[in-house]
Amino acid sequence: MKKPAYNVAVVGVTGAVGEEMLRVMERRSFPVANIKLLASSRSAGKPLEFRGKEHAVEALRVNSFEGVDIAFFSAGGSISKEFVPIAVDCGATVVDNSSAFRMHDGVPLIVPQVNGAAVSTHRRIIANPNCTTAITLMALAPLHRAFGVKRIFASSYQAVSGAGARAIAELREQTKRVSGGHKVEPEVFPHQIAFNVIPHIDAFTGNGYTKEEMKMQNEGAKILGLPGFHASVTCVRVPVFRAHSVAVSAEFERPVDLDAARAAIREFPGVELFDDPDANHYPMPVDCAGKDNCVVGRLRKDCAFENGLSFWVCGDQLLRGAALNAVEIAELVIKL
Amino acid sequence: MKKPAYNVAVVGVTGAVGEEMLRVMERRSFPVANIKLLASSRSAGKPLEFRGKEHAVEALRVNSFEGVDIAFFSAGGSISKEFVPIAVDCGATVVDNSSAFRMHDGVPLIVPQVNGAAVSTHRRIIANPNCTTAITLMALAPLHRAFGVKRIFASSYQAVSGAGARAIAELREQTKRVSGGHKVEPEVFPHQIAFNVIPHIDAFTGNGYTKEEMKMQNEGAKILGLPGFHASVTCVRVPVFRAHSVAVSAEFERPVDLDAARAAIREFPGVELFDDPDANHYPMPVDCAGKDNCVVGRLRKDCAFENGLSFWVCGDQLLRGAALNAVEIAELVIKL
Numbered sequence: 001m002k003k004p005a006y007n008v009a010v011v012g013v014t015g016a017v018g019e020e021m022l023r024v025m026e027r028r029s030f031p032v033a034n035i036k037l038l039a040s041s042r043s044a045g046k047p048l049e050f051r052g053k054e055h056a057v058e059a060l061r062v063n064s065f066e067g068v069d070i071a072f073f074s075a076g077g078s079i080s081k082e083f084v085p086i087a088v089d090c091g092a093t094v095v096d097n098s099s100a101f102r103m104h105d106g107v108p109l110i111v112p113q114v115n116g117a118a119v120s121t122h123r124r125i126i127a128n129p130n131c132t133t134a135i136t137l138m139a140l141a142p143l144h145r146a147f148g149v150k151r152i153f154a155s156s157y158q159a160v161s162g163a164g165a166r167a168i169a170e171l172r173e174q175t176k177r178v179s180g181g182h183k184v185e186p187e188v189f190p191h192q193i194a195f196n197v198i199p200h201i202d203a204f205t206g207n208g209y210t211k212e213e214m215k216m217q218n219e220g221a222k223i224l225g226l227p228g229f230h231a232s233v234t235c236v237r238v239p240v241f242r243a244h245s246v247a248v249s250a251e252f253e254r255p256v257d258l259d260a261a262r263a264a265i266r267e268f269p270g271v272e273l274f275d276d277p278d279a280n281h282y283p284m285p286v287d288c289a290g291k292d293n294c295v296v297g298r299l300r301k302d303c304a305f306e307n308g309l310s311f312w313v314c315g316d317q318l319l320r321g322a323a324l325n326a327v328e329i330a331e332l333v334i335k336l
Numbered sequence: 337m338k339k340p341a342y343n344v345a346v347v348g349v350t351g352a353v354g355e356e357m358l359r360v361m362e363r364r365s366f367p368v369a370n371i372k373l374l375a376s377s378r379s380a381g382k383p384l385e386f387r388g389k390e391h392a393v394e395a396l397r398v399n400s401f402e403g404v405d406i407a408f409f410s411a412g413g414s415i416s417k418e419f420v421p422i423a424v425d426c427g428a429t430v431v432d433n434s435s436a437f438r439m440h441d442g443v444p445l446i447v448p449q450v451n452g453a454a455v456s457t458h459r460r461i462i463a464n465p466n467c468t469t470a471i472t473l474m475a476l477a478p479l480h481r482a483f484g485v486k487r488i489f490a491s492s493y494q495a496v497s498g499a500g501a502r503a504i505a506e507l508r509e510q511t512k513r514v515s516g517g518h519k520v521e522p523e524v525f526p527h528q529i530a531f532n533v534i535p536h537i538d539a540f541t542g543n544g545y546t547k548e549e550m551k552m553q554n555e556g557a558k559i560l561g562l563p564g565f566h567a568s569v570t571c572v573r574v575p576v577f578r579a580h581s582v583a584v585s586a587e588f589e590r591p592v593d594l595d596a597a598r599a600a601i602r603e604f605p606g607v608e609l610f611d612d613p614d615a616n617h618y619p620m621p622v623d624c625a626g627k628d629n630c631v632v633g634r635l636r637k638d639c640a641f642e643n644g645l646s647f648w649v650c651g652d653q654l655l656r657g658a659a660l661n662a663v664e665i666a667e668l669v670i671k672l
Contacts, residue, residue: 151640153489157574175515179511196621197576197621198620200616204613208613208635214639217640230639231639232585232638232644234491234646238574239575247535247572249568284534285532285533298535298544298570303553304489310568
């Protein structure tokens with residue numbers, strides 16, 4: 001669908017990811033003819049800026065998608081389940097940030113640098129992966145191409161922004177209260193997040209892993225095109241505002257080589273190598289907040305896997321894990 | 337060496353662990369005849385309370401150990417290297433919290449609940465293990481007994497108190513400054529710790545792991561009596577005041593069973609099971625600070641290991657990882 005510019009809708013535009021999508025489209029000069037800002041009726045009328053002009057947020061309705069070419073959804077799974085088919089019926093192509101369609105056959109699940117070519121198979125819905133999975137794959141995919149990944153063990157250190165704007169406010173508020181010696185009453189998170197870590201993100205599944213943890217294996221297998229991919233993951237919320245970190249040990253089919261691994265990461269688009277431990281140089285969330293590229297470091301031969309590498313990857317999950325990845329997907333779509 | 341009470345010295349008494357040792361001896365009614373509080377000359381004269389009485393800190397000197405039966409060392413590796421042999425020459429039995437002697441032949445390295453019997457082999461020096469290793473082993477040892485551990489992958493979430501009293505102050509101060517929108521200048525940690533995580537604890541070794549990370553394999557193998565034990569670890573500092581957490585995936589020789597695993601942990605002394613994810617009940621550092629027992633939860637069959645279990649363990653590293661473990665070692669020593 002080649003046009004000089006597109007009518008674009010952003011569903012969930014008042015959330016942390018939604019707002020970020022506007023900023024990403026601005027700085028990447030995404031060819032927007034008209035922008036439609038959609039959210040719940042609570043936010044209707046709220047003015048938001050796009051390209052220096054104020055636009056009023058509209059309440060999401062069944063007729064919101066008339067004339068829309070591309071709709072970005074970032075308002076949670078149940079909104080996507082209800083409104084994505086409506087948008088498609090209206091002729092829009094949807095890039096969906098929720099988990100609603102990710103594992104559906106016929107819905108490509110895309111990290112552009114990893115499996116961007118699969119966008120061509122889309123039938124009007126393209127799914128944006130889980131943020132921790134996307135960030136991990138930005139480091140794992142080049143290593144997989146070099147050595148052939150079999151399985152990984154990973155632990156995440158996930159920022160509160162992954163839980164939205166209210167979560168960011170909760171960490172800020174709780175930090176003040178705890179620092180002042182007061183008790184806190186968690187609202188967004190199940191427990192105190194200030195000066196604590198919580199080994200629980202998303203709902204628990206029957207096997208003792210959370211949904212968030214199983215996404216690494218399920219979405220990872222689909223994105224890498226590797227049905228036998230295994231990932232044992234522990235997802236943990238940490239008191240960091242923005243940018244996720246993941247510690248990964250990966251086993252490969254073929255013998256690994258550190259120089260080749262470093263070269264593979266350096267050559268991969270969207271990733272940088274911060275790997276000079278002697279100079280205390282490695283990725284950290286404070287250095288990755290607001291950064292498009294994911295950053296990899298602490299690369300070493302794994303001491304418990306025969307053909308293994310361990311590494312540490314950080315990425316801004318509002319960007320690579322969500323808004324940037326979604327806009328990059330749309331950039332691929334409009335080239336088809 | 338059975339006596340009704342012992343002359344006890346605490347070296348490094350003004351540090352976070354040293355002070356905790358006094359509190360642990362008080363509440364466990366360790367049979368102290370006289371207490372000698374030792375630290376650097378900077379702290380000499382500082383009054384510290386023990387059993388309701390003030391004692392002045394003395395500067396550590398070569399003649400500090402005359403008449404001392406038991407000396408606890410917690411003042412870092414170089415002080416231990418210099419003064420532990422002096423204390424031993426004076427007739428004291430030393431429980432050393434530093435890494436100086438841990439891997440020496442003839443120096444038992446003890447977690448009382450795991451390998452307490454090995455205390456009997458001591459020749460006046462007994463080593464207290466690395467805190468993250470001790471906490472991890474409190475969960476791993478019962479599972480090892482049940483299924484026979486081969487290797488583990490672990491990621492730590494380590495509190496600032498592991499780096500001492502100044503580190504606690506640094507997190508507090510940085511939190512205020514960052515919350516107020518100011519820049520911070522790290523002193524204790526290599527980078528900002530407030531609202532950040534740092535994948536770097538202790539010095540880097542030639543293989544890309546840090547010393548802290550390799551302790552899990554090296555000390556773990558010694559404590560478990562399992563020379564072929566492999567541990568691939570990423571140690572990470574998180575903005576938590578007190579209590580470490582560790583995410584572990586472990587592979588075993590024999591098939592695992594979740595009920596048997598839970599029973600093994602429940603029956604092991606010094607460990608509790610908080611494992612009711614549906615009720616949002618799992619271990620967290622805020623619930624483990626100041627707690628003697630380590631707490632295990634998130635127990636599940638590992639999805640990437642054939643005979644594997646994943647779990648999450650939290651423990652107060654000033655207690656299990658240091659002061660409590662040391663005093664428990666001394667309790668074993670005086671029973672010999």
